[in-house]
Amino acid sequence: MPHAREQLLSAELLSRYAGPCPRYTSYPTADRFVALEGGKQGGGRDDGEIQPWQALKDVETLSLYVHIPFCRSLCYFCACNKVITQQYGLASHYLENVLKEAQWYRDRVARAPVVQLHLGGGTPTFLNDGDLRRLVEGLGDIFDLRTDDDVEYSIEADPRTLGIETLDTLRELGFNRLSLGIQDFNPDVQRAINRVCSVEQVRELTENARAKGFGSISYDLIYGLPGQDVASLEKTVDAVLDLAPDRIALYHYAHLPERFKSQRLIDSDLMPAPSEKIAMQLAATRRLTEAGYVFLGMDHFARPEDALSQAAAEGRLARNFQGYTLMPADALVGLGASAISYSKDGYWQNQHSLKQYAAAISERGEAISRGWQLSDDDRLRQWLIMELMCHLSIDKREIEQRTGLPFAAGFGAELARLQPMFDDGLLGQTKGDLFVTERGRWFLRNAAAAFDSYLHSTETAARYSRVL
Ligand code: SF4
Known part of the structure; x- marks a missing residue:
């Protein structure tokens, strides 16, 4: 008898969702x-x-x-x-x-x-x-x-x-x-x-x-x-x-x-x-x-x-x-070359190359070269993506309280992007929650990507490694 996990996950499904996708260790992504x-x-x-x-x-x-x-x-x-x-x-x-x-x-x-x-x-x-x-x-x-x-x-x-x-x-x-x-x-x-x-x-x-x-x-x-x-x-x-x-x-x-x-x-x-x-x-x-x-x-x-x-x-x-x-x-x-830091206000990253890192440290004691100040919208999406990746669900009511908008109105485009995942049984919804199903756990990056406003504002998908 096939193992339950095998029934849940198919090669066809994996191949359909194998496109390039960020890993979302941060939002916005470091690029x-x-x-x-x-x-x-x-x-x-x-x-x-x-x-x-x-x-x-x-x-x-x-x-x-x-x-x-x-x-x-x-x-x-x-x-x-x-x-x-x-x-x-x-x-x-x-x-x-x-x-x-x-x-x-x-x-x-x-x-x-x-x-x-x-x-x-x-x-x-x-x-x-x-x-x-x-x-x-x-x-x-x-x-x-x-x-x-x-x-x-x-x-x-x-x-x-x-x-x-x-x-x-x-x-x-x-x-x-x-x-x-x-x-x-x-x-x-x-x-x-x-x-x-x-x-x-x-x-x-x-x-x-x-x-x-x-x-x-x-x-x-x-x-x-x-x-x-x-x-x-x-x-x-x-x-x-x-x-x-x-x-x-x-x-x-x-x-x-x-x-x-x-x-x-x-x-x-x-x-x-x-x-x-x-x-x-x-x-x-x-x-x-x-x-x-x-x-x-x-x-x-x-x-x-x-x-x-x-x-x-x-x-x-x-x-x-x-x-x-x-x-x-x-x-x-x-600390160190290319290291990224964060606080509640945003991210900052050090010089990538050893040479530039060393020069910056000797010149000014730090080596910050790039960064990002989080907007309110970034913070909301950062929270949404972390909820999906860590808790496998989003409390729609909490979002509605934060935004003052019905979830479907505030995130209509995102829900449309997620529709294939609902159809494939990777995500589900109740009135209060949007949740990741058992087999949806393999596709968390794909679900998170639907909420990435920068990814969808420009054509940059090719920068990311394929999920598979
Ligand atoms: S070269 Fe090998 S040991 Fe060094 S960082 Fe890459 S994988 Fe790790």
Whole structure:
């Protein structure tokens, strides 16, 4: 008998909704941000028109993100902002800039508990233990870091280079969540993407991380990679299930060699056909849900006892630039090249390239290059999109109270765009709610996109990766 999930999701449906679509880690999406005038020496940045960081003075909780862009070798599929280098000195110098940037925030942020700290990259564990310590202790001089396990302090790690002893350092520094980039265990696929890592390496790390008290271990997997097929991916998923991570992100690989130089190193003859990718998504999803993982939405799965699954069941999930979270903070301060920050007033993003980032920090202590001040309409749509993505429903009455208009009158064009999703049983409506159905969870990006006024004001869809 076919599994219930299989009945809910069909290849035809997946292929129909596979068009380009943003991931909505922010609204508006980062590609809408506008250039901000270069700040002047001595804090002139605060004289500009767009200055959402001013709202940092009022926050009661804070998130911190630090971008560490260095990696020792290039994974061919990579679309991240990274620098491949063997020169450790670059990282050391970069760290000084990050800590200098943190200083810029010292008088601009309320002394609020940091409920989330995330080191992303690149490869944050490119830093040696001494520099990891220097970074976190330096941040602790400026921000109110916590060492209890009621906070989410996470780090992205490359299992090929993360040493067991570094796990001790990370725990001492307060990290309680570990995210391992697995991608695929098949040796042919690993060679095709230049990222070779054995199951045994990952097992050793996972077991040690658990023993040392990391409360949540998350794996990233990718489907649609060169050389993958359904059978090989199923084997990878089985090996992953054997290691039983708390959370799994199953990402789609978007092959855009014209945009990402490193992807030109992939042999395009090895790329699976779109129909094969869909079959892979179905097969991996089936394997994971049959094994008891809860599908949270988008591409995220968690064990039923994991706090994220429980939060989803209780309507407490939130979303930020790193994906789903339990601890939404009032604001995020992003440090490092290309890092994005937000407050209730808007977003701001740092210079993308290492060179420009370093020059900006040495010139004025911050490296803000782009940003966005939220309008009332942005705030409403931001809330709508987050409600859909995290709580899988929109309370129409609440919207009506906010806008003073019947929902159908205020969002007539959006409802028309969503009509195919209603017809396909991906969304439903009552008088009070618009909600995502069980099988609609795979299409949250599509539903959210209907409320994106910028996406529909200009023809820009081609900028986004395909859902499949
Ligand atoms: S996938 Fe990760 S480790 Fe590989 S090059 Fe990209 S950022 Fe570096």
